[in-house]
Amino acid sequence: xxxxxxxxxxxxxxxxxxxxxxxxxxxxxxxxxxxxxxxxxxxxxxxxxxxxxxxxxxxxxxxxxxxxxxxxxxxxxxxxxxxxxxxxxxxxxxxxxxxxxxxxxxxxxxxxxxxxxxxxxxxxxxxxxxxxxxxxxxxxxxxxxxxxxxxxxxxxxxxxxxxxxxxxxxxxxxxxxxxxxxxxxxxxxxxxxxxxxxxxxxxxxxxxxxxxxxxxxxxxxxxxxxxxxxxxxxxxxxxxxxxxxxxxxxxxxxxxxxxxxxxxxxxxxxxxxxxxxxxxxxxxxxxxxxxxxxxxxxxxxxxxxxxxxxxxxxxxxxxxxxxxxxxxxxxxxxxxxxxxxxxxxxxxxxxxxxxxxxxxxxxxxxxxxxxxxxxxxxxxxxxxxxxxxxxxxxxxxxxxxxxxxxxxxxxxxxxxxxxxxxxxxxxxxxxxxxxxxxxxxxxxxxxxxxxxxxxxxxxxxxxxxxxxxxxxxxxxxxxxxxxxxxxxxxxxxxxxxxxxxxxxxxxxxxxxxxxxxxxxxxxxxxxxxxxxxxxxxxxxxxxxxxxxxxxxxxxxxxxxxxxxxxxxxxxxxxxxxxxxxxxxxxxxxxxxxxxxxxxxxxxxxxxxxxxxxxxxxxxxxxxxxxxxxxxxxxxxxxxxxxxxxxxxxxxxxxxxxxxxxxxxxxxxxxxxxxxxxxxxxxxx
Numbered sequence: 001x002x003x004x005x006x007x008x009x010x011x012x013x014x015x016x017x018x019x020x021x022x023x024x025x026x027x028x029x030x031x032x033x034x035x036x037x038x039x040x041x042x043x044x045x046x047x048x049x050x051x052x053x054x055x056x057x058x059x060x061x062x063x064x065x066x067x068x069x070x071x072x073x074x075x076x077x078x079x080x081x082x083x084x085x086x087x088x089x090x091x092x093x094x095x096x097x098x099x100x101x102x103x104x105x106x107x108x109x110x111x112x113x114x115x116x117x118x119x120x121x122x123x124x125x126x127x128x129x130x131x132x133x134x135x136x137x138x139x140x141x142x143x144x145x146x147x148x149x150x151x152x153x154x155x156x157x158x159x160x161x162x163x164x165x166x167x168x169x170x171x172x173x174x175x176x177x178x179x180x181x182x183x184x185x186x187x188x189x190x191x192x193x194x195x196x197x198x199x200x201x202x203x204x205x206x207x208x209x210x211x212x213x214x215x216x217x218x219x220x221x222x223x224x225x226x227x228x229x230x231x232x233x234x235x236x237x238x239x240x241x242x243x244x245x246x247x248x249x250x251x252x253x254x255x256x257x258x259x260x261x262x263x264x265x266x267x268x269x270x271x272x273x274x275x276x277x278x279x280x281x282x283x284x285x286x287x288x289x290x291x292x293x294x295x296x297x298x299x300x301x302x303x304x305x306x307x308x309x310x311x312x313x314x315x316x317x318x319x320x321x322x323x324x325x326x327x328x329x330x331x332x333x334x335x336x337x338x339x340x341x342x343x344x345x346x347x348x349x350x351x352x353x354x355x356x357x358x359x360x361x362x363x364x365x366x367x368x369x370x371x372x373x374x375x376x377x378x379x380x381x382x383x384x385x386x387x388x389x390x391x392x393x394x395x396x397x398x399x400x401x402x403x404x405x406x407x408x409x410x411x412x413x414x415x416x417x418x419x420x421x422x423x424x425x426x427x428x429x430x431x432x433x434x435x436x437x438x439x440x441x442x443x444x445x446x447x448x449x450x451x452x453x454x455x456x457x458x459x460x461x462x463x464x465x466x467x468x469x470x471x472x473x474x475x476x477x478x479x480x481x482x483x484x485x486x487x488x489x490x491x492x493x494x495x496x497x498x499x500x501x502x503x504x505x506x507x508x509x510x511x512x513x514x515x516x517x518x519x520x521x522x523x524x525x526x527x528x529x530x531x532x533x534x535x536x537x538x539x540x541x542x543x544x545x546x547x548x549x550x551x552x553x554x555x556x557x558x559x560x561x562x563x564x565x566x567x568x569x570x571x572x573x574x575x576x577x578x579x580x581x582x583x584x585x586x587x588x589x590x591x592x593x594x595x596x597x598x599x600x601x602x603x604x605x606x607x608x609x610x611x612x613x614x615x616x617x618x619x620x621x622x623x624x625x626x627x628x629x630x631x632x633x634x635x636x637x638x639x640x641x642x643x644x645x646x647x648x649x650x651x652x653x654x655x656x657x658x659x660x661x662x663x664x665x666x667x668x669x670x671x672x673x674x675x676x677x678x679x680x681x682x683x684x
Contacts, residue, residue: 602649
């Protein structure tokens with residue numbers, strides 16, 4: 001009997017009608033394996049994963065394969081986005097054993113959860129050096145039947161090795177300083193693709209966290225090379241096929257080094273992070289391209305991923321109906337010259353093909369091309385481009401749409417809240433700020449309990465059963481702190497503090513390092529702990545950044561000390577693996593700069609208060625925090641004992657609550673925020 005019918009995960013529900021007798025992750029499944037004396041097949045994926053769909057179609061929907069699985073295994077299906085802890089622990093084993101990882105992840109376990117054989121995608125029959133899935137199943141069954149003791153020894157050894165890795169990051173040391181951050185920049189420069197932007201070769205992922213570090217490093221030091229790498233990478237991505245040239249929004253990654261052909265799924269986390277990066281690039285440079293992409297991507301979040309409850313869905317699939325009854329990757333997005341002509345007519349079709357790089361040979365499959373903006377297009381008619389885009393967008397809307405994973409993930413909504421709040425404030429888009437507030441309200445109502453504990457996911461306004469992990473606490477707290485700075489509402493600061501108290505009490509080790517799961521979470525074969533970024537900031541460094549910002553808002557020494565201890569690992573990894581510790585480097589930049597705190601005090605209705613507040617928000621100082629309110633307001637500790645100047649609104653620039661002389665001149669405030677020099681203290 002398939003037991004996924006009551007799941008809240010869209011990914012699990014996709015498998016609810018498989019002939020495989022799937023179990024959700026839980027003790028019941030492992031108890032069944034112990035009772036029957038059979039191994040567990042653990043299959044981990046996510047709803048927008050192309051190869052997960054392929055393996056499901058080829059193997060899990062096949063009656064013969066399913067019958068064999070049901071007879072010889074207990075099959076467990078896990079949505080990695082609901083249970084990142086389960087995914088992390090077993091992915092570590094897969095990567096250690098095979099040297100690579102990916103999804104779908106396929107792991108064979110003993111009934112005690114110990115892994116002994118690993119893989120990712122298996123085809124139904126052997127090809128390209130991969131064994132067929134039935135061949136793998138039969139081999140595992142034979143080993144389990146004939147060499148059970150040997151299998152048990154292998155599983156126990158692997159589990160012991162994973163447990164030993166739990167202390168791999170050791171005791172935290174001092175945060176990264178000037179030398180370590182300079183070494184990180186040098187390392188990134190060595191791996192930079194000067195021709196196409198980004199780092200490394202194919203496949204190429206948006207380096208969101210590294211871009212944030214580069215922008216902050218430039219803001220603090222004036223290093224032109226850091227800004228150049230950030231600007232060139234952002235421009236290359238925005239002109240490439242990885243960016244949706246019609247509706248905005250970024251795909252997960254590019255299969256090539258030139259950003260031309262994407263892997264077409266669109267994830268909330270990528271688009272939230274990149275909205276913020278492009279908004280920050282505009283803040284630093286005034287780039288029209290950065291402004292356009294930040295706003296288009298923010299609009300994509302609202303239009304395509306917004307839910308009726310006020311949150312944001314997780315992803316859009318890569319695949320959609322190809323018009324012939326089958327599903328194909330990218331079918332919704334790609335064009336041929338003939339399709340352009342059919343929609344636009346000969347003249348505009350030829351114009352669109354040249355403008356968007358659509359060729360007879362095609363840049364994708366079967367003569368189709370991904371829309372991009374090739375270099376050297378020259379001066380074009382902007383009005384004509386706008387008309388063509390509008391008509392193509394209308395035509396595309398008639399195509400079968402990709403599926404949407406509509407579960408709400410706390411961490412990724414936290415990233416979206418921060419991005420939309422800041423982007424709305426920068427570009428005078430109150431609808432974006434309101435969308436951030438609505439998403440935050442949903443998290444408070446549905447995901448958060450009175451103790452400051454989070455549920456990882458919800459769907460249709462109902463919380464799931466899985467506990468939040470460290471990234472949920474760090475990213476949601478960061479989103480709340482961004483809202484506090486933008487809206488001037490102190491409740492968001494208080495709620496962030498409640499979440500960060502949970503981080504201190506339930507996720508922090510005595511040596512200051514951080515675990516990905518709480519001390520009262522379900523015990524796995526090891527407690528996951530990893531400071532390095534994946535597609536999103538690591539929970540470790542996300543929490544460190546939120547702790548640092550909260551300390552800047554409140555003057556809390558315990559939160560500052562916890563942030564600095566957590567940042568100790570950044571110094572150790574800065575020169576060795578800067579691409580994989582990008583968010584930690586960005587937070588370290590904030591710690592080294594202060595971060596700067598700006599208190600804006602003045603009457604709410606005074607235009608000068610609003611101008612000083614906006615000027616402060618546009619300050620590019622790394623990790624800057626802003627508090628705004630009436631004189632004498634108790635909503636923000638930063639505002640206490642900060643008077644107006646002769647009844648006029650005033651701004652105070654501070655570090656650790658020690659401030660420069662206040663100013664009522666937005667130009668003077670702008671100058672203070674550009675300067676890395678410490679001008680204080682000023683004692684009123």
